[in-house]
Amino acid sequence: MNMQFWEVSxxxxxxxxxxxxxxxxxxxxxxxxxxxTELPRPEDR
Structure with a gap:
């Protein structure tokens, strides 16, 4: 596979x-x- 760096990123x-x-x-x-209350809420931090 010959992919460019920006394609991979x-x-x-x-x-x-x-x-x-x-x-x-x-x-x-x-x-x-x-x-x-037990669900992880990363967007509330």
Whole structure:
């Protein structure tokens, strides 16, 4: 694979955003099982 540095960095950034969105989706999906006080809220800090 002959990819430029900016292509690799953009791909990794998109992958990181996808993982963050997937984690938020799963934490929101299991909100009925986990008390809201035990959910990690990094955006509230």
């Amino acid at each position: 953009a791909l990794l950034r998109n992958l990181r955003y996808y993982l963050v969105n997937a984690r938020r989706f799963f934490t929101g999906w299991s909100v009925t099982e986990i008390p809201p």
